[in-house]
Amino acid sequence: MRNSIRLLALAIVMAVVLAEGVALLFGVSAKAALPAEALAQAGQETRVIEIAAERFTFTPSEIRVKAGTRLEIRLESDDTAHGFHIVGTDVDIELPKRGRGAATVTFQPQAGRYTFECSRVCGAGHEFMRGVIIAE
C-alpha cells in the first residue's frame, strides 16, 4: 500500500512536470493553453477562436474573453463527429468527422461563465467533454 501511494505520488509529480515541460517546450505558458486569452485585445469586435475536439477533450477547454466580444469559434475534430453546445444558449452545432472540415459558430457573450459541452455522444467518456467560456 505504501508502495502504491509512493508510485502514485511519483506518477502525479511526473505528469505535472511533463505537462508544464511540454507547455514550456512548445512556447506556451499556462495562458498559452488558453490561446483565446492570449489573443484578447480590448476593443476588438470579433475574435476568432480555434478549438480542437477529440475523445474526450476540447482544447482549449477554458477560454477567457472580454464581455461583449463577438466570438467566431472554429471547431475541428481529430476523430469522430462531436457536438458543440453552449449550455443555456441556442448554440449547438455538429462538428464534422476528422478530415471533413471545420464547423464555425458565432457567439457574443455578456459577462459571465458559459459552460460548453459535446452534445453528440462520442464514446464512453463523452460526459467528460466540457469546457468554459469566461466573459469578463
Add this chain to the structure above:
Amino acid sequence: MLASSTVENYLKAIYAGAAALPDGQRLLPMGQLAAAVGVAPGTATTMVKTLAESGLVEYEPYAGVALTAAGQKLAALVLRRHRLIELFLVRVMGYSWDEVHDEAELLEHVVTDRLIERIDEMLGRPESDPHGDPIPNAQGLVKPQDAQTLLSCPLETTVIVTRVIDQDKEFLRFIEHNHLKPGETIEVEARNAAADSVRVRGKNDQRITIGTRAASKLLVHVAQVVLLCLLAVPAIAQTAPQRTETRRTNLSGYMDFHFNKEEFTDARLDFHRFVLLVTHTFSPSIRFVGELELEHAFVEGLEEAGELELEQAYVDFLLDRSLNVRAGMMLMPIGIINERHEPPVYYGVERPFIDTVIIPTTWFEVGAGVHGEVGRGWRYRGYVTAPLNAAEFSAEEGIREGRQKGAESNVGRPAVTGRLEYVGFRGLTLGGSAWSGHSGFEFRPRFDVPVSVAEADARYSRRGYEFRGQFAKVWIDNAGLLNDTLALRTGVNPNIGSALRGFSLEGSRRFLAGRLGEIGGFLRYENFDTQYRMPAGYVPLQQFDRDAWVVGANFWPDPDVAVKVDYSVVRNQSSVVRAPNSFNVGLGWWF
C-alpha cells in the same frame, strides 16, 4: 408591343420587387429596380417610361413604378415559362436544382407558348418549381401563399419547407446538403439574437445552426403541417410544443469483429463486442449514461461462452465545472484504454496485453464519486467503489477475474480509486491513476488481502503521428496466505504473485489514402509479468514473465470504421512453455 427579352426582364424585376415591398407600399423605387436589372438609374427610368407608354406599368416620377394588370400578366407568364423550364430540366433532363436557373434565364425568352403548354401538361400541371417558387397558370394567376420564414414561424412546431428564395448556387448546395430543400419536414428549435442564428432540427433529428440571413430565405408552411400531424400522429402535435431541448435520449454504440489465428490452434472468428450506449438527459445538469455489452456474441446458462455485461449505468449530477457527482455502474479511471476503448481509436485488433492482464479492462464497478476540471487543463476523477474479490485471482490473469461487476457486490470495505489527468495541450494526455481496496472479504475466517494498483500513462497525437506509453503495477499483500487458503479450498495452489507489473510503448503514423480514407501503421512493445514478485516461499513461473512485439496497420474508410490487421510476437522466459504468436484481423466501428 412585342415583348423583347429586355422588356420581359424589366417586368419580372418589377414583379419580384413589388412582391417584397412592405405592406401599404405600392410603388417600387426606381433605385431598387435599376439595381435589380443591373443598369444605371437613368437607363431604368428611360425604359420604364417606354413601358408606361405601352400600358404595362404605371410610373410616378420620384416615387416609383408599379405593374398594370397587363404588365402583371405578362410578367407572370415570363415567370411561368422560367419556372416550368426549371422543373422540366430537373425532372426530365436530370439537372440538379442549383444549375437550372441560368439555363431558364436564357430559355424563358425563346420558347413558344405551345411548348410551355406541353411541358406543363407533361409535368402534371405542377404548382411550384424545384425551389418552391409558385408557377403561375396560363392566365398569369398564382395561388395565394401564406408561408412564413424560419425567422417568423412558431418555435418547436413541425413545419414543411415550401420555398427557397435565393437561387445562388452555393446557397442551394448548402440547403441540399443540410436536408432543407422544399418538402423537408423540420422544426425551429431556437433562435439566438445574440449569435444571429437559428437552430433547426431536421431529418433524422439532425440539428444545424444557420445564420438569420439564411433563415430568412427559407419559407415554411405551418398550418397545413400541423393539420397533417393532428390527423396522422396526434401525439406528436400535442407533445411537440411541450418538448424541451434538454429531454433527449440517444442511442449509439460500437462493435468489434475479429479473426484470430494463434500458433498451435485453429483459427477463430469471434464477434468480440457488441456494445450499445444509451444516454438520456433529464435536465442540463442531470444525465444518464448506460453501456450494455455482449461479449463473444452468445450467452447461455451455465455454459462457458459469452458475457452480457452492464459496463456503465450511472447518473451524473453536473454541479460545477470543478465538482460533479456520479453514482451507479462506472468505468474505473485507470489507464488509457479502460475509459477510451472505441475500436477506431486504437491500433491492434485486440487490446494491449497490459490492458488485459495487468489492468483488467473493461474494469467497471458500482459506486459513487466526483469528477471535474480544475483549470489549466487539469482534471480529476475520484470514486468509492466495490473492491476486487481476491478469491478469483489467478497466476496467469492476475486480478482480472476478481472484478465483482456490480453483481450484488460486497462493499463491506469499499475501495477507492482516482485519476489525475492533464489535457491542456492539443493532442496530449498525461495521466496518473490509482486504486486501493481490501479484497479478502470472501474468506472465513476473514483475513485481509489489501490490493493496490498504480498506473501512469502518456499519449500524444498530432498530424497523424501518435505515441503512447503506459506503466502499471499491482500489489497483492498477504499473497502467501491467499495462496495457502485457495489451495485448501480447491486442492490446487494458484501461485498468485505478490506484485504484477507491465509497461508498453507504441508509435504510429496515419496517412491519407486519397479518396479511400486513411491508413496507419504501428509498432508496439509490451512487457508484462503477472508474477513480478512472489510471496515468501513461492517461486515464479517463467512462463508468466512475458513480452510482446505487435506490428500492424489500421485502415479507416471512415473515421468511425476501422479495418485492422496485426501480428503479435509473444515471448516468455520459460524454456518449457512457449507463448503463442498470433495473426489477427479485425473490423471495428462506432456510431
